[in-house]
Amino acid sequence: MSGHSQFALLRQRRFLPFFIVQALGAFNDNVYRQAIIGLLFYLGVSDEQRSLYTTLAPAIFILPYFLFSALAGQIADKLEKSRLIVITTTMEIVIMSLAAIGFITENLPFLLVALFCTGMQSTLFGPVKYSVLPSVLKPEELTGGNGLVEMGTSISILSGMIIGGSVFLLAGSHGPIVAATAVIALAICGNLAARMIPRVDAGDPDLKINWNPLPESLVVLRMARQQKAVRNAILGVSWFWFVGTVLTSQLPNYALVNLGGEPKLYLFALALFSVGTGVGSLLCEKLSARTVEIGLVPLGAFGMTAF
Template identity: 85%
Template sequence: MSGHSQFALLRQRRFLPFFIVQSLGAFNDNVYRQAIIGLLYYLSVPKEELTLYTTLAPAIFILPYFLFSALAGQIAEKLEKSRLIVITTTMEIVIMTLAAAGFLTQNMTLLLIALFCTGLQSTLFGPVKYSVLPSILKPEELTGGNGLVEMGTSMSILTGMIVGGLIFTLAGSHGPIVAATAVIALAVLGNVCARMIPKVDAGAPELKINWNPLPESLAVLRMAKKQKAVRNAILGVSWFWFVGTLLTSQLPTYAITNLGGEPTLYIFALALFSIGTGVGSLLCEKLSGRTVEIGLVPLGAFGMTAFLLDLYFARAGEATAQGLSVVAFVQQAGSIRIIIDLLGIGLFTGFFVVPLFALIQSRTPKSEMSRVFAALNIQNSGFIVAAAGVGLAAHAAGVTIPQLFLGLAIANALVAIYIFTIVPEFLMRFLSWLMVRALYRLRPHGIEASVPDEGAALIVCNHVSYLDALILSASIPRPVRFVMYYRIFNIPVMSWIFRTAKTIPIAGAKEDRALMLRAFDEIDAALAEGELVCIFPEGALTRDGQMGAFKSGVDKILERRPVPVVPMALRGMWTSMWSRRDSRLGRMRVPRRFRATIEVVAAPAVEGSAASAERLEAQVRALRGDHA
């Protein structure tokens, strides 16, 4: 894992054609929308008419998301996904042919009809875009794959806006021809790439489609709320769209009024935000250790708030200079701070949204995935409209753009606190992620190949320190239910983390027989639900760095439910902090091996019917070797 790069996915057929198709789609949408605005300037339409069109266009584009997302989710669930992607990209060719006719005849009505159809095509593609990833990626690749998709989308939107905006500026009288040719060529290229996507099975081929949009929209929204973590992840993604829409919609005026720039400075400011988002999206895999690490979500939320606050204080009033080019702006006092703020907002936005997409994909049944993402699109469109409304209301009330950024920072903090209060797992994962990354250099080996992608399994591991469970949870790409000695489970502060992670406390038969029996019942119930359960069969922390004998508890678990067993070993923990190598007083001092390199090593799973405490102990000893 240490040598893995998410960019390796770009060399694989299972991912590359899909990545190109979704990036080209976002690019072409924005080329088309900006080219319409360019045509309006080319035709020198009156300012009032220009304002009408620029206000009407986003509403026309987003209307199909309200009307047809539920239908799109059902279709994406029922049809084989690569076939559906070919169908939607074929639709794009037809729609862009209509748009080309609008450019050539300079007919705004025709262009707006094509814009509505583009929104419809995007509505149909939306549920496929994210529901296809869990089918073509391994669980440990979800964060990296989503990071690439978000990076590709943000950069495609940015470059599409730039290219679309420059068509009529550079081509002049040939602008309509260039615009018409560009949108058709991009649509054809997308369709060619779509035909290279490997077959991806339908999530629910037997699904009967309900063609009535209103009750089905309510049905998919209810479906998306069944699991609390997924429901609040969807809320988080929609909030991301609210923040992004409100922020980027203010940048054109902000660049001129508050930064003192000419119109091109808006593109520079948008580029900073988009680049930051792309970089943050790509960094998620590195920071998460290739697991679905929702601990990054609070980090992203708090970072967004911090940089939004600083953006307000960096330039709270109007600029003293006007008409600045990008170069002239960069040379102004205080400009570097604003640049860093815009990059920082984008960077932490990437940290915020990518794990949320990965969580939705990892915790939603494949037979419901497309409909859940259809519900997400409905909710997203509502938040986008709300963001536009807030921007207009703030402007009408005389609120300045920096004041609006200040209000957005405060609102972002309140929404984050609300989500983390409702689903403590987000904050728990953040604290455990922060602790493990701050205290250790973690090196996992063999975990991807050994831990099953789905279904029940029992994990057995040696027990060295008080943080073993946190270290394993940071290494394993799926959520894990840990069985833990009750005295460790009850450690102050740590207890909250363990409870939130649904850890199962256990005691010896002589200490608390009722607790022990209850623990075995909980373990069996978790395995029956297809979950991963991890136990430390030694029954206690090592006192001398050596492994103890595995107790019979593992045999009792497998007698009731013979699930696959994955042997794992912790290496390097004994001489690091929080083992029993030091006295309690010694552990209170700055440890001698702060940021120690530790390893988690896994062996292939053993069939439960063939596993025994003695055999598993021998395997874990072999994995551990001489690395105490």
Template identity: 85%
Template sequence: MAGHNQFALLGQRRFLPFFIVQALGAFNDNVYRQAIIGLLFFLGVSTHERSIYAMLAPAIFILPYFLFSALAGQFAEKLEKQRLIVVTTSMEIAIMALAAVGFLTQSLPVLLVALFCTGLQSTLFGPVKYSVLPSILKPDELTGGNGLVEMGTSLSILGGMIVGGLIFALAGSQGPVVAAVAVIALAVAGNVAARLIPRLDAGAPALKINWNPLSESLAVLRMARRQKAVRNAVLGVSWFWFVGTVLTSQLPTYAEVNLGGGSTLYLFALALFSVGTGTGSLLCEKLSGRTVEIGLVPLGAFGMSAFLFDLYFARTGTVTVSGLDVAGFLHQPGSVRIVIDLLGIGLFTGFFVVPLFALIQSRTPKSEMSRVFAALNIQNSGFIVLAALAGLLTQNLLGWSVPQLLLALAIANVLVAAYIFSIVPEFLMRFLSWLMVRALYRLHPAGIERHVPDEGAALIVCNHVSFMDALILSAVIPRPVRFVMYYRIFEIPVMRWIFRTAKAIPIASPKEDAALMQRAFDAIDAALAEGELVCIFPEGALTRDGAIAPFRSGVEKILARRPVPVVPLALKGMWSSMWSRRDTRLGRMRVPRRFRARVEVAAGPPIAGAGARAAQLEDAVRGLRGDSA
């Protein structure tokens, strides 16, 4: 991956203005909400009244997601996206102007009306936020782009809470004026950035708007359930919001009762979780090798639970001290363990959620993507409400402490993850293949992003060196690939489950099983007809001497039925690796000279399928491989 850096996107106009808009939006929302809390203290309202606000405000903010998400998804699908972003950020200026009136007049009803309107504006922006990314990023940039967006969102939320909470503390009597100016200035800055976003075509400009929110909500929820992988990715993202809501809502009490601190220590704990989430989100691109690697999802899920379990055992009861600041807490026994646990939960949360967003974007048709994300927002809202209710019920009715609630959350996270992975084994399959490939090899792709098409059907041809070839290629190609492989390799124990889950196509020679061969050719043609990528190894068997054997005529039969573009690929460095046929004392499997062996995958320009010959494709692969075995 030399030369690739996701941070380079921040220097490009196609991404930077959008990144600034979404970060400023999240920042301003939290400045506003925390400033209202600051105003309540400034006005000296009673604890009871503040409690009423604490329960009422989240409900007011989230209500528009239930009411208007389906309509917002249709607008995001039908309208040119840059124009819609400008409209929503212009709405934010008007809403923050109303909020400014509320601050200056110190009117809580006006501020709550503006809060509802803020929720409405966020609802309209939500479907655009993630449906924009596939339009401005290449497939191999999706994971890195989503990582940057998640990092920006996490840190913006944290920064907004800190800034909003400090306005009245630092500005004193001028707090209402400072709050009014701040929210308007941030909204204007977001609108200016929105006008710098390049034009982005509508996903479905001919879409007819359904103004019935109930029927359209049901329709978009059904749309999000069509593909099993997308459906469960949506479920996974909503579960992320459930876990995050439970955890962050309990941090104030946890900081006071179990850590012996106050608001400063609460913000420190929240900062640890946010920084961990941002770091995990950014690491996804590096760990995935610039592909949509859903194998990181099981790693994230079980890592979250491991650190939640440890957080429970790190501090199961209350503390005798109180009023600790950050420095005082860090001097307490066991504090480092708690810091690591909070960072770890956030880190693995990033591993969990970023690939899910990238999966939804890569598997959903562009004409439906905004509506699928509208369905995601509806479901997210429901899970946030459930999380709030779970916290209230377990603590007020069952009398659970915060550590006990965290223990229950860790157990529930394991159960939910196991459920998702059992009904969509592709997640676990990708995790096992990712773990095997990353543990054994250092992959160096060349030309993949230039020559493998971002969408549409194509046939990939590659030399065949080892039993791991399919896993190697799937790790460097951003799109899902249907591999055609010799049926005896397909039947290898353990690997068989991986290959079957990946929808590999087993094939045999006509002498061994003519019917199986015919079924394979039919399956290949059907996959190409559906616009998928199909990879074949035209040598027909693993190399026995490290050299490329002559390509067989089967590839010509495939192209005769469906003349799609052919992308030549060459594997270099696999002959001396594990699972090749190189002679050793172990026969068919050799002990590698060292782990993390360097393997290169080189791609060449596509070749027109019409009239392409096996010898021509063989020459292309030989040229890419050069002298390397």
């Protein structure tokens, strides 16, 4: 155990293709979202409109999670997991092709519609993302594997935000074409990586899916309320993403208007936030001694709240 390194998982096919897919997905989502914000600067919209769009964009992206997560969970249970990942990454290619049209035509409402569709695709990918690891990793590898995934996600978010936010600064009048090409190319790379993921059997292939998301969501919430560990896990994850979303959605205007900085200051603040998330994710395995240690969660939640 003393010679174990969680990074050894990155050399194994049971983990590496999945790691690449989820990292590329997070990277592309944030290239896209920040390129929309970059387009706002490029078009020279007012501060009020820019503030509206930068707040609206993450809300539109997250809305499908709220509406369709229970349905996505059922689909993830019913279908073989590597097949479902290929399906979701194929959806991403189609959605990003629509987004490319929005960039080239400089049509902001069209881009927001495509962003909602991206949120739907991410909602479908979410449950299978979190259910693959327990199926392919040993119990003592799970914390390290989760840490790598969270580290990859946070670094992908950071680099995606930096690159997406820099497209229009660096490419100038070619920005819309560069953004359109980038999001399609990244989606295709993710789909190719998804096809290398080994087969992972469905959790419940005989499940009858309830296509009405509202009653299914209520069933899941009631079940979570009855199981304290599940309820607390949901609250912890929700608080983490709530804080992260609020911070990252307000940073562009806050750095520019309140701190009197340039876009570089906003990117530096994002870098601090994302690197901190990545380092904390990697430390989880060391601090928990390679076990699932729930005691780290209150400590992390207190630290987030205090800082």
